[in-house]
Amino acid sequence: MAVATLSLLVLVTGCQRLKAxxxxxxxxxxxxxxxxxxxINHFQQAVNYDPSLPMAHLxxxxxxxxxxxxxxxxxxxxxxxxxxxxxxxxxxAKDPRDINSLKNxxxxxxxxxxxxxxxxxxxxxxxxxxxxxxxxxxxGSIDWRLAYRNAVEALKGVGMQDDGAGNVxxxxxxxxxxVEKNTPLVNEGLExxxxxxxxxxxxxxxxxxxxxxxxxxxxxxxGNEDARKADMAQVDQWREKAMTTRKANExxxxxxxxxxxx
Numbered sequence: 069m070a071v072a073t074l075s076l077l078v079l080v081t082g083c084q085r086l087k088a089x090x091x092x093x094x095x096x097x098x099x100x101x102x103x104x105x106x107x108i109n110h111f112q113q114a115v116n117y118d119p120s121l122p123m124a125h126l127x128x129x130x131x132x133x134x135x136x137x138x139x140x141x142x143x144x145x146x147x148x149x150x151x152x153x154x155x156x157x158x159x160x161a162k163d164p165r166d167i168n169s170l171k172n173x174x175x176x177x178x179x180x181x182x183x184x185x186x187x188x189x190x191x192x193x194x195x196x197x198x199x200x201x202x203x204x205x206x207x208g209s210i211d212w213r214l215a216y217r218n219a220v221e222a223l224k225g226v227g228m229q230d231d232g233a234g235n236v237x238x239x240x241x242x243x244x245x246x247v248e249k250n251t252p253l254v255n256e257g258l259e260x261x262x263x264x265x266x267x268x269x270x271x272x273x274x275x276x277x278x279x280x281x282x283x284x285x286x287x288x289x290x291g292n293e294d295a296r297k298a299d300m301a302q303v304d305q306w307r308e309k310a311m312t313t314r315k316a317n318e319x320x321x322x323x324x325x326x327x328x329x330x
Contacts, residue, residue: 088118095127099134107131122159126169129155133172138179149176165196174206183210205264205274211257212277215250215284222246234286234296243290251288257281272317275310279303 095110111128114121132152137145153176156169163169174189187210193203216230222242223230238246258281264274279302286299 084117085121088114088121088124091117092121092124092127095131099127099131104131104134108135122162125155125158129153129159129169129172133176136176136179139181141180146180149180152176167193167196167200170196171203174203178206178210183214186210199267201264201268201271201274204260204267205271205277208257208259208261208264208274208281209277211253211260212281212284215253215257215281218249218253219246219284219287222249232283233300234283234289236291236293236296238287240290243287247288247290250284254281254285254288258285270313270317272310272314275306275313279306279310282306 091110091114095107095114098104098107098110108128108131111124111131114124115128118124129152132148132155135148136152153173156172156176159166159169160173170189170193174186174193177183177189178186187207190203190207193200197203219230219235222245223235223238226239226242228235228238235243258278261274261278261281265271265278268274282299282302286296286303289295289299
């Protein structure tokens with residue numbers, strides 16, 4: 069009786085797994101055809117048939133993530149983001165070093181404007197792969213976004229607009245308040261943007277953000293004209309590097325597209 073029961077259990081389990089893989093394949097085909105709702109249905113059935121199948125959770129989460137609209141915080145969008153996160157977390161529960169899931173978690177938090185959480189997940193990416201230039205770049209770009217937002221709000225409060233050159237006419241009190249808010253963001257942002265360029269010397273996007281971040285650093289000098297000029301010199305330097313590197317990258321891309329090998 070025990071042997072018969074065990075045999076039946078194995079047979080049922082095997083059947084469930086076959087059904088799960090069939091639904092997985094159908095989901096992949098629907099996903100490739102951009103039929104995301106249909107894909108989600110198939111992937112969910114695959115998870116139901118075989119909850120231990122990591123790829124089912126991964127594909128289900130990816131399909132939900134595809135539905136998330138950046139910078140939109142409607143209940144429906146947040147629901148899709150949360151469902152996607154649940155899927156990636158299920159994968160990470162079995163493999164905490166799954167780089168694809170870590171990156172997707174960071175991207176989802178970024179898309180729903182939860183920047184601190186997005187940075188934390190990108191740092192987890194770097195913990196697994198210290199040579200991931202995109203993770204370092206993303207942390208820096210988030211820091212710039214937050215620092216820029218702080219600067220614009222501070223200047224707006226005194227009827228000023230950002231001039232991108234240190235805003236030397238900013239009242240001293242406002243400048244000191246901005247120093248408190250933006251110094252950690254600027255320092256961290258510069259650290260990670262430099263890291264991105266160190267990892268990938270041809271990373272023109274990181275170079276472009278470096279010149280933007282040095283503009284935010286110039287805001288914090290509060291009357292120290294020599295320091296402000298030094299920051300703006302860095303702005304010019306990184307802007308030129310970004311333009312030159314981007315041009316070189318485009319030329320390489322065109323050569324590759326035309327079949328030219330140097």
